[in-house]
Amino acid sequence: MADFEELSRQAERRGIGLMLDMVFNHTSTQHEWFQKALAGDPKYKDYYIWKKGRPEGAPPTNWESKFGGSAWEYVPEFDEYYLHLFDKTQADLNWNNPEVRREVQDVVRFWMGKGVRGFRFDVINLISKASFEDDRQGDGRRFYTDGPKIHQYLKELNQATFGQDPGIITVGEMSSTSMENCFQYAGADSHELNMVFSFHHLKVDFMGNEKWVLVPTDFQKLKDILFSWQQGMAEHNAWNAVFWCNHDQPRVVSRFGDEGEYWKQSAKMLAGVIHCLRGTPYLYQGEEIGMTNAGFTDLSQYRDVESLNHFQILRDRGMSRESAYNILKVHSRDNARTPIEGPLPGQRPHPHAVGRLRKRRIHRRNSVDQRQPQL
Helix, strand or coil, X not given: CHHHHHHHHHHHHCCCXXXXXXXXXXXXXXXXXXXXXXXXXXXXXXXXXEECCCCCCCCCCCCECCCCCECEEEECCCCEEEECCCCCCEEEECCCCHHHHHHHHHHHHHHHHCCCCEEEECCHHHCCCCCCCCCCCCCCHHHCCCCCCHHHHHHHHXXXXXXXXXXXXXXXXXXXXXXXXXXXXXXXXXXXXXXXXXXXXXXXXXXXXXXXXXCCCCHHHHHHHHHHHHXXXXXXCECEEECCCCCCCCCHHHHHCCCCCCHHHHHHHHHHHHHCCCCEECCCCCHHHCCCCCCCCCHHHCCCHHHHHHHHHHHHCCCCHHHHHHHHHHHCHHHHCCCCCCCCCCCCCCHHHCCCCCCCCCCCCCCHHHCCCCC
């Protein structure tokens, strides 16, 4: 904490604001709240979402985790399941409980007191669940995305914390959201958030919402989505956060550009697109030097739980190891989770090598400030 406080002071001296990522949809199952819940403390058990299974022993609903498999995990001691929209080690918080909402407000105020000037709220539009029933049309997301009390919860959080300081910037990560809801999330007079991340433009190489396939990128659809969000948000006086890359997305140069002859030109083109849009641009580490996908050559190099789970799901469906691995190489989040690796002065590396993580070690041949960025 002393290190953070010093960082905050030095950043402020230089006119730099610190933004923190706040994960309020879920906590780790190792968190003291969840551990107290497992110990039977009724107060903390109500911090999470528990349901009885069905008579035949199945989970409460057929909802699927974002990372594959059921969104419910069974706890024999209670003969109940807890909800985890993501990994089973990430239990969803019960935002219907006002004590949970007060705890969240305390967390935000704590970091404001440490000088934090911005907050990114992770999958914040999933915190309000609707009815707990089987989804006969999909994976369950329509019952927990942009839920019935989401705007109430965000207004409440705004008024109790960052809304009291107009200098604080907020951005919400909105999973599978609708533009209509984003008019409210990021409306100039909505008193919720300053801006939103939406992801529809990054599903143009999916098959619907199915990520773990290989299909050609629909560039006309990409253009249509960017245009419609630009126009719709502007017409409703709402603000976009514009981006290509983050820790959940493959590198954009590999995805929508070219790793070969036109690597530099396509990287510059994609950067130009983002910076000419209406909204606040966000750059992800390595994007400024045109980093490409990781270029892993073996499954053992992957660490991402989503990737490893879906690799096994694809294999269980009968897909060959080679085909499943080829999908991983394109869509895995690990593509963006390698350290920044730029070229040495006077060198232009082979494009496929940019961003590649050495399997056993990273050889830092020069300091970052001596490297010559290509863009």
